Amino acid sequence: MKQSIKKISLVALMSIGVGLVSFTTLPTAIPTTTLDLGDDTPVWDVLSQLGKIKMNQVDPNVAGVSAQRGADLIFRGYSAEQDGEGKTKLQSPHFKCTACHNTKQEVRDLADINAQDRLEYAIEQDLPFLQGSTFHGIVNRATFYNDDYQKKYNGVEGIRNSFNDIRAAIRFCATECAQGRALEDWEVESILAYFWTKELLVKDLKLKEDEKQKINQSLKDEKNVARAIHLMEDHYLRSSPAHFSEQDMEYKPLTEGQLNDKKSLENGKQIYERGCLHCHGEQKYSFFNLDDSELSFKQLLKKTKKNDRSSIYKITRHGTYSYAGKKAYMPQYPLEKMSDAQLQDLRVYIENKALGN
Numbered sequence: 001m002k003q004s005i006k007k008i009s010l011v012a013l014m015s016i017g018v019g020l021v022s023f024t025t026l027p028t029a030i031p032t033t034t035l036d037l038g039d040d041t042p043v044w045d046v047l048s049q050l051g052k053i054k055m056n057q058v059d060p061n062v063a064g065v066s067a068q069r070g071a072d073l074i075f076r077g078y079s080a081e082q083d084g085e086g087k088t089k090l091q092s093p094h095f096k097c098t099a100c101h102n103t104k105q106e107v108r109d110l111a112d113i114n115a116q117d118r119l120e121y122a123i124e125q126d127l128p129f130l131q132g133s134t135f136h137g138i139v140n141r142a143t144f145y146n147d148d149y150q151k152k153y154n155g156v157e158g159i160r161n162s163f164n165d166i167r168a169a170i171r172f173c174a175t176e177c178a179q180g181r182a183l184e185d186w187e188v189e190s191i192l193a194y195f196w197t198k199e200l201l202v203k204d205l206k207l208k209e210d211e212k213q214k215i216n217q218s219l220k221d222e223k224n225v226a227r228a229i230h231l232m233e234d235h236y237l238r239s240s241p242a243h244f245s246e247q248d249m250e251y252k253p254l255t256e257g258q259l260n261d262k263k264s265l266e267n268g269k270q271i272y273e274r275g276c277l278h279c280h281g282e283q284k285y286s287f288f289n290l291d292d293s294e295l296s297f298k299q300l301l302k303k304t305k306k307n308d309r310s311s312i313y314k315i316t317r318h319g320t321y322s323y324a325g326k327k328a329y330m331p332q333y334p335l336e337k338m339s340d341a342q343l344q345d346l347r348v349y350i351e352n353k354a355l356g357n
């Protein structure tokens, strides 16, 4: 008995030996990793290979979770039930998530969020121009409901946790922003699973060649990994900044020059069509209907001249009040989502159209 074991282990040792020999004859060193910086390599894969803990991961222990169900909840407002039998209740009677959030990349340079670039990119890519941040790259973010949102919702249950917990942010938005029912665990995980289909890829970061080389080197030799992580993270924002305008603009007569400014007019038209009409067109998300008729523009101008809460200056910066679950409300545009100059462009467009120009 003993004898035969010895024999076997001897054979085993010999074959390992053969294996080693053939390995050492390979021309290059054995790589410690197979990951390379390909265009389609997920950013998170590179970062975790460099030693960063992967955040925002889907919990594998919840039944009934899928990215498809997440997509259905986001785009349609319902999905198949957890056990596959029938459909869930509508998440919100007022909104789909896509009323306020894009799901595609919405700025050209992910490291530089700037309202005018965002508008130009929206025109180029034919995207809506909305108050919420895109779901593209959201799993690559570390904090949510940033800056002034924390102040706005101060004291509201769930806002504190939403800051660094993506699940809490999803739940918070479902009830506070979408004004709908609370999400079940498997629904939150499914939405998260959908978010992962929108994670950033290496090509999204527009790394320079020498940066790529440095990162690749760190992946191979596991040296300078902190530098490599920084190089990656410098190319995208890990949070969506949100600052509300401090001072309200007011109705003042426009000068001839302002009224006839072609750039302003075009900007304003795009904001109206990609922003305001996204919700107010064809009564999609609001009973206050707007279209391309002179009447719509006259109405908006009249509200603006009165300078009350429904002036375009006020409504854009403050939105309307929300009563949890009770009714649709309009979220405000932070400066990162619409600049003061753009708001003035919108006014210029509205006034021109109201004058029948």
Ligand code: HEC
Residues within 6 Å of the ligand: 073, 074, 091, 095, 096, 097, 098, 099, 100, 101, 131, 132, 133, 134, 138, 141, 143, 144, 145, 146, 149, 166, 169, 170, 173, 174, 177, 178, 191, 239, 240, 242, 329, 331, 332
């Ligand atoms: C009525 C508008 C509206 C609707 C509908 C809406 N959201 Fe939001 N959501 C917002 C706004 C405004 C914010 C503020 C932070 C931001 O996106 O920059 C936000 C924030 C979030 C955040 C945190 C994003 C960040 O980077 O700070 C998540 C996650 C989120 N929403 C998920 C959802 C999901 C999922 C749905 C659908 C169930 C949904 N939202 C529906 C307006 C809305």
Ligand code: HEC
Residues within 6 Å of the ligand: 099, 100, 130, 131, 271, 272, 275, 276, 277, 278, 279, 280, 285, 286, 287, 288, 303, 310, 311, 312, 315, 316, 320, 327, 328, 329, 330, 331, 346
């Ligand atoms: C995400 C959807 C959404 C977007 C985008 C949006 N709104 Fe609204 N808005 C609403 C909702 C919802 C209300 C609340 C009224 C209602 O229940 O129909 C509202 C209310 C208003 C009101 C008040 C109406 C009244 O009763 O006096 C005005 C004015 C208005 N919006 C103008 C605008 C303008 C101008 C834009 C573009 C800069 C815009 N909205 C973009 C959803 C939106």
